[in-house]
Amino acid sequence: MVSAATIRMQVESALARKIPSALTPQAKMVRPVAATGIKALDDVLRGGLPIGAVSELVGPECSGRTSLALSFLAQVTQAGKVCAWIDVSNTFDPLSAAAIGVDLARLLWVRCGVQAGRVEPTSRHFSLPEKYLAPPSIKKGLHGGGFGPHPRTEANGLSTAVSGLLHPQAFAPRCAEPQRSIRPKQQTVEPVRYATERTVPVARSSKPWTRMEQALRSADLLLQGGGFSAIVLDMGSLAPEFASRVPLATWHRYRLASERTQSSILLLTQHPCAKSSAELLLRLYPAAPLADETTVFTGIQPHAEVARQRFTQNESNVVSIRKPPQRVNTASWQSRMTWAGRR
Amino acid sequence: MTQTTEVYACLYAKEFPAQALLRLRPDLHPKPCVVLEGKAPTQHVCSLNTKARLLGMERGMTRVEVDTFPEPVALLRSPQSEAATKAVLLECAGAFSPRVEDRSEANAFLCGIDIAGTKNLFGPPEMLARNLLQRVRVLGISASVTVSTNLHAAVSLAKGLSRKTPLHVIATGREAATLSVLPLSVLDLTEKQVETFGLWGIHTLGMLAALPEKELVARMGQESRRLRQLSQGELPHLFQPVEPTFTLEERAELDSPVEILESLLFGLGVMLEQLILRAKARILSLASVTVTLTLDGGGTHTRTVRPALPTTDKQLWIKLLHLDLEAHPPSAAIVGVMLHAEPGSTTKMQLGLFSPQLPEASRLDVTLARIRAVVGEDCVGRAVLQDTHAAEAFRVEPFTVPTGESVVPTSPHSRASMRQLRPLETASVTLQHARPTYFYFREKRYNVEHAYGPWVVSGDWWNPTLWGAEQWDLVARAQDGAMLCCCMMRDVLQNRWQMAALYD
Structure with a gap:
């Protein structure tokens, strides 16, 4: 009696040259992922961005990297986890993060390169001269409003006041009317003074490399401390030459640390810099602006392509002669502004 | 009886x-x-x-x-x-x-x-x-x-x-x-x-x-x-009780003025140990510690350290005090030290089997203090939005690990976000019929394809604050095909165009 296992062994060994381990189901490795909250992209990424790995979102300015990262953080903070945003160029906007749904109480924001002389919001103080604010002196008289003790004197000087009010040049004089010669009175207008102490001279943020170094050290410290489920290193406004000057060993270190602490590291860059340390390389192309409305800017339509994804598993272990069906690796979605309303 | x-x-x-x-x-x-x-x-x-x-x-x-x-x-x-x-x-x-x-x-x-x-x-x-x-x-x-x-x-x-x-x-x-x-x-x-x-x-x-x-x-x-x-041994005694007050305070005078902070830390350690012992005897821990350094020449230098959770970990306290005093060094040599601590209840943290992984509070305190030393005092924390229409309508507060569920609703649709430029970058804009047609930004010329605006923003009418500005949302394309969706501000008072944010 030949057992089923023996038959299977025989079939497999006969087919070994063509189809290795034909009848043995492939061992599945479950790699945890976290959803980005953008359905089109989650489908392409088979669930979302990897947990415990470095993902890189590469694209030029206005390609939708930031909104994608914020959307991912919104999902993470919703689950009660804590995230960090290391802001190399100090460009993070808390208002739009809150609009996307990021719980700001669970987001640690590290701003790099902000120098001691803080940039004050440019606001000016305007105040009326004192004479307009002082209440007029109380008029004497029986009726309170007039200028004399008797009602008949109330209208005294009214005509002069009215003609003074109506600018004489604006009205052509009626022919028979006696003209008062008006001497143009020199009016002194006090210049409106703006308080200047609020507007501190803008301190330029420090050199890109200094900011980069601060960001890398902060990221190191955060990874050492552990407990952050997602750490975004935002180098999106940094020219590619600075990001690519970071030694590859740094990214490798981050990869190991993220594996250990099971936190997702997101790099927002203009040019891929982490190379093989990144498990996922997502390339975003310049987004097309939406033109739904003629009066307001409504949003952008980002377009992403999975440029590289490590550890993708084949559907089957049969090496086909034909080219196997390829997965879709591009996604496009609409990011609308908060004020744009639903279409 | x-x-x-x-x-x-x-x-x-x-x-x-x-x-x-x-x-x-x-x-x-x-x-x-x-x-x-x-x-x-x-x-x-x-x-x-x-x-x-x-x-x-x-x-x-x-x-x-x-x-x-x-x-x-x-x-x-x-x-x-x-x-x-x-x-x-x-x-x-x-x-x-x-x-x-x-x-x-x-x-x-x-x-x-x-x-x-x-x-x-x-x-x-x-x-x-x-x-x-x-x-x-x-x-x-x-x-x-x-x-x-x-x-x-x-x-x-x-x-x-x-x-x-x-x-x-x-x-x-x-x-x-x-x-x-x-x-x-x-x-x-x-x-x-x-x-x-x-x-x-x-x-x-x-x-x-x-x-x-x-x-x-x-x-x-x-x-x-x-x-x-x-x-x-028979003399009767009338007992007169006193009520001992509970103040966690230790002071020490130094023999000679000390300039180097590290040499002070040894003494601080001994004093902290005493404070922790006394707090522990009452099943309490230290919520905050105030260091008052008496300086050479008569001045004092006071710093308060308050971690997220009350703790009795001496090493943690020393580390936090060290980082704080390093960030804010005293102006002169130190001749005396006084430590004053506020007692706090010992923390009881209920850990759940399925609760998400969160940073450990005491380690986070040290991490944040170290990051503060790297990037600056006010540059680490969580942003709290303020109820105003002014630009930069937020303030940064110290970060603590929140407990409980998140209550912020996520938007069901994908939203675009902005990248604020701080400080605003100058752009030279050419207008036609009072609308921007092209502009130069970061040494590149962009032709405006769509200009939305202007949206006028002014100050709060109830305040003397005034920030007269016009906001323009521009969709522009450079000659090499680069796309730019940006928010440009025109300062009405000085007629100056500045790039405020990029939609990304």
């Missing part, structure tokens, strides 16, 4: 001025130390440690006499540190009974503790005395404890105990027998009384107690009756 019996414990610390000063200075313990009292030329020794006594130094010696010994450490008497140590000891005694009486003398600490009825709580008096002694020893003070049903008997015995037996419990009814071997010096006699008793050949309390009462009173007055009762 049950008759309550009085039981008193007496805590006695000899050479208190020296002990109070050396408590926070473990480095001086192996050296002969004396404490000097009085004005500069006529200083004399008021207290000394065992090492100094063994070398032959004595109380009452002058400075010159002290200097004849090899390597003496002369310290100045500090009433503040004595008061602080006394408060610590009283508070420690207060942990065993709410009724504590302070009977301190000039050069010794002495307190009576009413321990009647504490048997169920702290065990028999021997055990209580042993525990009390252990607690006091941990505080850095060597003391002796005696227990008796008569407080005066306990006090007299405590003064007469040798250093080798720091603990003695007088059994009920054995007071007179126990006290009989003690010398008369434990009784605070006047010189005249000492002389008279010397002439009579009375040297111990036992001899005094054996004298007939009437004849003694006839010769030495009513005062002698009290002395006789004292020596028999």
Whole structure:
């Protein structure tokens, strides 16, 4: 009696040259992922961005990297986890993060390169001269409003006041009317003074490399401390030459640390810099602006392509002669502004 | 009706001025130390440690006499540190009974503790005395404890105990027998009384107690009756309790001004250890610590450190204080340190099996302090939105790990976000029919494809603040095909165009 296992062994060994381990189901490795909250992209990424790995979102300015990262953080903070945003160029906007749904109480924001002389919001103080604010002196008289003790004197000087009010040049004089010669009175207008102490001279943020170094050290410290489920290193406004000057060993270190602490590291860059340390390389192309409305800017339509994804598993272990069906690796979605309303 | 019996414990610390000063200075313990009292030329020794006594130094010696010994450490008497140590000891005694009486003398600490009825709580008096002694020893003070049903008997015995037996419990009814071997010096006699008793050949309390009462009173007055009762251990006592206050405070003066922060940390560690011990004795932990450094030249430098959770981890406190003082160094050399701590409840954190992984609070504090040292004080934290239409409508608050569920709703649709440029970048814009047609930004020319706006923003009408500006949302394309969706602001007051944000 030949057992089923023996038959299977025989079939497999006969087919070994063509189809290795034909009848043995492939061992599945479950790699945890976290959803980005953008359905089109989650489908392409088979669930979302990897947990415990470095993902890189590469694209030029206005390609939708930031909104994608914020959307991912919104999902993470919703689950009660804590995230960090290391802001190399100090460009993070808390208002739009809150609009996307990021719980700001669970987001640690590290701003790099902000120098001691803080940039004050440019606001000016305007105040009326004192004479307009002082209440007029109380008029004497029986009726309170007039200028004399008797009602008949109330209208005294009214005509002069009215003609003074109506600018004489604006009205052509009626022919028979006696003209008062008006001497143009020199009016002194006090210049409106703006308080200047609020507007501190803008301190330029420090050199890109200094900011980069601060960001890398902060990221190191955060990874050492552990407990952050997602750490975004935002180098999106940094020219590619600075990001690519970071030694590859740094990214490798981050990869190991993220594996250990099971936190997702997101790099927002203009040019891929982490190379093989990144498990996922997502390339975003310049987004097309939406033109739904003629009066307001409504949003952008980002377009992403999975440029590289490590550890993708084949559907089957049969090496086909034909080219196997390829997965879709591009996604496009609409990011609308908060004020744009639903279409 | 049950008759309550009085039981008193007496805590006695000899050479208190020296002990109070050396408590926070473990480095001086192996050296002969004396404490000097009085004005500069006529200083004399008021207290000394065992090492100094063994070398032959004595109380009452002058400075010159002290200097004849090899390597003496002369310290100045500090009433503040004595008061602080006394408060610590009283508070420690207060942990065993709410009724504590302070009977301190000039050069010794002495307190009576009413321990009647504490048997169920702290065990028999021997055990209580042993525990009390252990607690006091941990505080850095060597003391002796005696227990008796008569407080005066306990006090007299405590003064007469040798250093080798720091603990003695007088059994009920054995007071007179126990006290009989003690010398008369434990009784605070006047010189005249000492002389008279010397002439009579009375040297111990036992001899005094054996004298007939009437004849003694006839010769030495009513005062002698009290002395006789004292020596028999029968003098009644009216207990006057004090209420020990609980303030976590330690202070130390440095011998010489210290410039380097690291050398201060050792002393801070010892002081923190004491504070933590005292807080722990009350099942509390430290919520915040305020360091007040007295500087050379009279100024003070105060810093407060408050971690997210109250903690009793000494290393963590030292690390936090170090990072804080490094970030805010004092302007001059340090001559004195005072630590004041606020007690907080010990943290009880309920960890769940399925709760998300969060940063550990104490480690996060250190991490944040380190990051603060890297990027700057106000640049780490969480953003809190403010209710205004002004630009930069947020403030940054210190980050703490929130508990509970997140209540912010996520938007069901994908939203675009902005990248704020801080500071605003200048752009030169060319207008046609009062609308932008092309502009130069970062040395690149962009042709405007769509211009939305202007949206006028002004100040709050209820405030004198004014920020007159026009906002334009521009969709522009460079000649090389690069797309730019940006928000440009025109400063109306100065007619200046600036790039405020990029839609990304």
